[in-house]
Amino acid sequence: MQEMPLSKLPLKKRGVVTSLSAEGMARRRLLDLGLVPGTAVEAVRRSPAGDPTAFSIRGAIIALRKEDADKITVSLH
Amino acid sequence: MLSDRLPTEGIRKKFNITKKSSGQKVVALAGNPNTGKSTIFNALTGLRQHTGNWPGKTVIQTRGTFSYGGSSYILVDLPGTYSLLASSADEQAARDFLCFAQPDATVAVADATCLERNLNLVLQVMEITSRVVVCVNLIDEARRKKISIDLEELSAQLGVPVVATAARSGLGIAELKERIHQVAFGKLTTNPRRLVYDPEIEEAVSCLEHSLKALIPPGVNSRWLSLRILEGDRTVLDAMREYSSKISYGREPAVETGHCPAGSRA
Numbered sequence A: 001m002q003e004m005p006l007s008k009l010p011l012k013k014r015g016v017v018t019s020l021s022a023e024g025m026a027r028r029r030l031l032d033l034g035l036v037p038g039t040a041v042e043a044v045r046r047s048p049a050g051d052p053t054a055f056s057i058r059g060a061i062i063a064l065r066k067e068d069a070d071k072i073t074v075s076l077h
Numbered sequence B: 001m002l003s004d005r006l007p008t009e010g011i012r013k014k015f016n017i018t019k020k021s022s023g024q025k026v027v028a029l030a031g032n033p034n035t036g037k038s039t040i041f042n043a044l045t046g047l048r049q050h051t052g053n054w055p056g057k058t059v060i061q062t063r064g065t066f067s068y069g070g071s072s073y074i075l076v077d078l079p080g081t082y083s084l085l086a087s088s089a090d091e092q093a094a095r096d097f098l099c100f101a102q103p104d105a106t107v108a109v110a111d112a113t114c115l116e117r118n119l120n121l122v123l124q125v126m127e128i129t130s131r132v133v134v135c136v137n138l139i140d141e142a143r144r145k146k147i148s149i150d151l152e153e154l155s156a157q158l159g160v161p162v163v164a165t166a167a168r169s170g171l172g173i174a175e176l177k178e179r180i181h182q183v184a185f186g187k188l189t190t191n192p193r194r195l196v197y198d199p200e201i202e203e204a205v206s207c208l209e210h211s212l213k214a215l216i217p218p219g220v221n222s223r224w225l226s227l228r229i230l231e232g233d234r235t236v237l238d239a240m241r242e243y244s245s246k247i248s249y250g251r252e253p254a255v256e257t258g259h260c261p262a263g264s265r266a
């Protein structure tokens, strides 16, 4: 099992959230998007500039900026 | 110290809610954006509705009335939000109303086609108020997408009544009214699923709650407010000042922590 920041998750790959390092309201926002530990996330597409990246999270496509995705750790199985 | 507390009716007036008769019940409508809240609002109230602003905010407030089972209800449409905790103006309006105006029943609307995503808000609503009816709307869309929902199991897991609706065609609206009636009049007692936090947090909450109770109006959920204060959410302190008559601006509510065990202080 390999761990990495969500920002490094390759396109079309699925990871499972293991932890969040964001704090305060930034953490709250991420949790409200469904990014709680145990959640499966897939990187769907990356914008031409490389940021943001669209992820499939609990049935919705959500774009995250790199600085936010950096604060989420996922494991690849 | 806080002496003359505003009774619930006084607080409700601050939210532009004035009862026409003492028996009239106040019902809130909560939900994520685009779950059909406005459609449900229209199905329940017809043309009997008014719009204004939420107090102190540039957020639209829609109110309406309806009658059912010989009783009258004031329905308040809360802003559609994904959360009640991240402190945008919309979220503050919704959360302050649920916490301080203490509606007699709250309908938490969820989108049947992405229920899991919607349950975040449902649980957040249930953490503030126990008088909740969950309305699983867009059930026609879910059926079309071959999604089936075990409503009985959902109700058992959440501990509150669950009604499936297709608001655009009126399906389930009669049952929704019946459930609102039962919850608002206490004919149906809910048993909402409780979120329990780590022991350290629970200990800090119970100690904070103890001092908080003297500062807030009767019936206001001191556990929920304690959790927010521990989280460092200053906007709830502003709300407490606003809706508790004797907590004035310019000073923090005096929260006594003296009697708490040293280990549980923040």
Ligand SMILES: Nc1nc2c(ncn2[C@@H]2O[C@H](COP(=O)(O)OP(=O)(O)O)[C@@H](O)[C@H]2O)c(=O)[nH]1
Binding pocket: B031, B032, B033, B034, B035, B036, B037, B038, B039, B040, B080, B137, B138, B139, B140, B141, B165, B166, B167, B168, B169
């Ligand atoms: N198929 C279907 N469409 C619905 C239902 N309820 C609402 N809608 C539609 O969903 C869209 C959003 O509804 P609206 O009431 O504005 O959602 P709100 O943002 O939650 O207030 C509108 O086009 C409605 O006509 C329903 O139960 N079934």
Ligand SMILES: [Mg+2]
Binding pocket: B037, B038, B039, B080
């Ligand atoms: Mg609406």
